[in-house]
Amino acid sequence: MPSTSERAQDPRPARTRAAIFAAARALTVADGEVAVNALAQRAGVSRAAFYSHFSGLDDLMAAMLSQMFDSSRERGLAYAQEGRTVHEAVRFGFGMLTAYVELHHTFLRGALDWKFSHRTYTILVDTMTELHGEALQRLGDEVPVHLRTEDACRTIVGGCLSLVVHWLVASEQRARDGDALDATDLLDSILTTAPAWYTGLEPGAPTGAAGLMEICRQVRADEES
Structure with a gap:
């Protein structure tokens, strides 16, 4: 037996x-x-x-976001192993997040209406902070010495999530009208406002958001096909 x-x-x-x-x-x-x-x-x-x-919709959202972050971590490591710089991997990570938001905007916008718990939001922030912490460790001496790593990560995460929520709310009517949404501007805003020492982009320089979005859209589509 x-x-x-x-x-x-x-x-x-x-x-x-x-x-x-x-x-x-x-x-x-x-x-x-x-x-x-x-x-x-x-x-x-x-x-x-x-x-x-x-246990409910709140728990479902947490599980789906956890799955997304696990996938992003794996993809980010694979991307870095292709010989990319840490800055390129950071920009790719932001691109993967934005592609997920664009692809699943209805679910995420609906989750805002579910009024998910503070605990779920805290888990979301902590998970994103951990991911960015790994990137900062790999940047090493490129991180300004006066910064506390966790504080820097939480500031980056907070700004990114604020831009995502704003995009979801601002695009709601276009989604209701049946328009195909393009989150390239969201990615451009994230890359523009994130610290230059983190993204590797000079202030005022083109972010390359359009090309990066095309790559990340295809990666997301391949993952979920």
Whole structure:
């Protein structure tokens, strides 16, 4: 008789979780206010199945963002291993975040209306701070000596999230009108306002946001195809 470790793992929980993620990502402005029942129905699972994986919409958002950050970390490391500079990897990381926001703007805009908890927001900020902390460690002496690393990371994260939220709110009517949204301006704003010592971009220099967005859109599309 095969041992527990030798038995095939039940694939159903993973399929259910993936179906819920896909249903959330496929939300459109026409769906209106999102509720667990509607999301479970779209995913083809029961309400009980939804709650067996997530405590609510707040928990779902945290899980999806966690998945996105895990993917971004892996992609960032792979990008750096291709011989890119740390500054190029930093800009790529901002591009990957922006491409995710552009691709899933309806889900993220809806999450603002869910009034997700302070705890979830704190986890989001802490996770982003950790990612930026890894980049600052790799920059080494290029980081201004007077800065405290964690404080610098939290400032970068706070500014980035503020720009993302503003873009989501400002683009809501265009999304409702059925316009295809382009977040290149969002990426340009993030790269322009982030510290020059961090992005490697000289103040006032072109950010290359358009070309970077094309690359990151394709990477995101490949990941989710």
